Amino acid sequence: MNNRTLSTKDRLIRAAANLFRVHGYHGVGLNDLLAEAKAPKGSLYHHFPKGKPDLARAAAIWASDRMLNLIAESFENATTFEEGVTTLCHKLAKLFDLSGNWDGCPIAAILFEGPENEEFRADAQRLYDGWITEGAEQAERLGETPEVAREKSERMFILIQGGWTLARARRSSDVLRELPLLFEPVKAG
Amino acid sequence: MNNRTLSTKDRLIRAAANLFRVHGYHGVGLNDLLAEAKAPKGSLYHHFPKGKPDLARAAAIWASDRMLNLIAESFENATTFEEGVTTLCHKLAKLFDLSGNWDGCPIAAILFEGPENEEFRADAQRLYDGWITEGAEQAERLGETPEVAREKSERMFILIQGGWTLARARRSSDVLRELPLLFEPVKAG
DNA sequence: TCATGACTGGACCAATCGGTCTATTCCTGT
DNA sequence: ACAGGAATAGACCGATTGGTCCAGTCATGA
Numbered sequence: 001m002n003n004r005t006l007s008t009k010d011r012l013i014r015a016a017a018n019l020f021r022v023h024g025y026h027g028v029g030l031n032d033l034l035a036e037a038k039a040p041k042g043s044l045y046h047h048f049p050k051g052k053p054d055l056a057r058a059a060a061i062w063a064s065d066r067m068l069n070l071i072a073e074s075f076e077n078a079t080t081f082e083e084g085v086t087t088l089c090h091k092l093a094k095l096f097d098l099s100g101n102w103d104g105c106p107i108a109a110i111l112f113e114g115p116e117n118e119e120f121r122a123d124a125q126r127l128y129d130g131w132i133t134e135g136a137e138q139a140e141r142l143g144e145t146p147e148v149a150r151e152k153s154e155r156m157f158i159l160i161q162g163g164w165t166l167a168r169a170r171r172s173s174d175v176l177r178e179l180p181l182l183f184e185p186v187k188a189g
Numbered sequence: 190m191n192n193r194t195l196s197t198k199d200r201l202i203r204a205a206a207n208l209f210r211v212h213g214y215h216g217v218g219l220n221d222l223l224a225e226a227k228a229p230k231g232s233l234y235h236h237f238p239k240g241k242p243d244l245a246r247a248a249a250i251w252a253s254d255r256m257l258n259l260i261a262e263s264f265e266n267a268t269t270f271e272e273g274v275t276t277l278c279h280k281l282a283k284l285f286d287l288s289g290n291w292d293g294c295p296i297a298a299i300l301f302e303g304p305e306n307e308e309f310r311a312d313a314q315r316l317y318d319g320w321i322t323e324g325a326e327q328a329e330r331l332g333e334t335p336e337v338a339r340e341k342s343e344r345m346f347i348l349i350q351g352g353w354t355l356a357r358a359r360r361s362s363d364v365l366r367e368l369p370l371l372f373e374p375v376k377a378g
Numbered sequence: 379t380c381a382t383g384a385c386t387g388g389a390c391c392a393a394t395c396g397g398t399c400t401a402t403t404c405c406t407g408t
Numbered sequence: 409a410c411a412g413g414a415a416t417a418g419a420c421c422g423a424t425t426g427g428t429c430c431a432g433t434c435a436t437g438a
Contacts, residue, residue, distance in 0.1 A: 218425060219426060220424080220425085230427085234427075240426065
């Protein structure tokens with residue numbers, strides 16, 4: 001999984017992102033982490049002097065960047081915002097299936113269950129805002145007004161977060177795939 | 190906070206539900222737990238022979254039951270499903286504000302970041318399904334067909350889950366209060 | 379009044395936690 | 409060739425973890 005040509009630092013970040021996402025911040029010990037990254041303890045504290053919290057923040061940023069790329073990719077060939085959302089949800093569903101049906105939002109797993117740290121929460125807010133801003137920019141590019149663009153992007157964010165939760169509980173990516181339907185109002189009887 | 194007339198078992202469950210909700214399953218040690226519940230270790234293993242996992246499952250069920258009550262209360266005097274959703278979201282926002290602006294979904298905090306245990310995930314699925322079923326029953330009572338009722342209830346669930354996540358990151362209950370707007374389609378221009 | 383089981387209280391345990399420290403190896407510029 | 413910093417390797421540490429165990433206390437029914 002982890003390319004062996006990757007630098008130790010990158011291997012640590014990837015291992016952290018993957019393990020934290022599944023078990024949560026406190027659910028992963030340094031031993032698991034170092035074993036997964038095939039790195040000794042000295043390297044961890046060389047690259048991340050403040051230790052586990054430092055690494056966790058780096059992992060959260062890395063995971064967030066991947067999500068930003070996924071959003072951009074999904075909207076690349078879209079002609080409407082709704083089309084982009086549909087593509088994004090299908091991509092998320094595919095990733096969900098690939099990884100053993102357990103993944104929720106990586107940011108939430110890393111930053112919310114982390115230490116009492118206010119910095120962690122602020123990071124989560126900043127990273128989430130990045131997702132919403134990226135979505136809003138895509139919406140504007142596709143012709144929406146700034147207000148509607150932001151509204152639609154925030155709606156997309158909330159649906160994906162909620163969908164991740166339900167998908168995880170059910171161990172089924174179906175919820176994610178059907179998320180785009182929720183952009184439409186409920187049809188009567 | 191914990192009424193001292195409560196039985197030791199109930200104090201343990203409440204303490205567990207409260208602490209796990211904020212810090213996640215692995216983020217709470219037995220020491221914190223027992224201090225909060227004002228109970229000795231012997232009592233814990235008397236009431237919950239299998240220890241921490243046992244207690245966590247009991248706490249999740251307790252928290253889930255509170256949510257079921259909250260849903261029922263919210264729909265009690267509603268004349269439409271949308272009205273009930275609005276009341277529920279406002280109640281959740283109020284609770285969110287009361288408790289220090291950090292609470293997400295208690296079930297997710299307890300069961301998702303818990304041990305690798307398949308039972309935990311199955312519990313989460315069962316409890317979440319209870320919420321959705323309760324919402325669907327309320328919708329049917331208010332005149333919706335079974336299919337639409339379930340659809341609307343599942344939409345409500347997803348929105349609340351997503352809203353909790355964003356509210357937590359922003360430390361603001363506003364998201365929760367504005368959730369009912371997302372039942373409507375995005376207004377153009 | 380005493381016997382019995384439910385419950386409490388806390389000492390104690392091995393294992394693991396996150397983190398420190400120093401010795402060594404590797405890489406790069408000169 | 410060699411100097412020197414970057415990076416690796418892992419022994420080691422005190423604190424804390426979840427869990428065990430048993431002596432003591434309590435309530436209740438006979």
